[in-house]
Amino acid sequence: MSRNVLERVLWHLSVERPAKERFKEDPVRYLSRFDLTDEEKKMVMEFDVASLQKLGVNPMLTMGYWQELSPKRSMRLYKEKLGAEADQINAFSAALKE
16 A cells, blocks of 8 residues: 555645646556556546545545546535435535544
8 A cells, every 4th residue: 555655646636737637638647657556546547535545545635636636526426435424415524434
């Protein structure tokens, strides 16, 4: 598991316009420069925020990356991906406690 590398990748994708553009153009090529497993690359490309958080990735990074790049930037959908219950959907949270 490369939590630190994943966090660095998500940080770049959240704040750096050139990184966002390169990722949008060719996510496989963009991610190939980082020391990530194929499974980790898949999580990033598929916006699997729940799996990223289970690996220990900072929830604020997963939320920022979701808001910047997800095809469906809905926070409602973000929370659903994290497994939110109906009462949690309307509350602010970058992560859901188990």
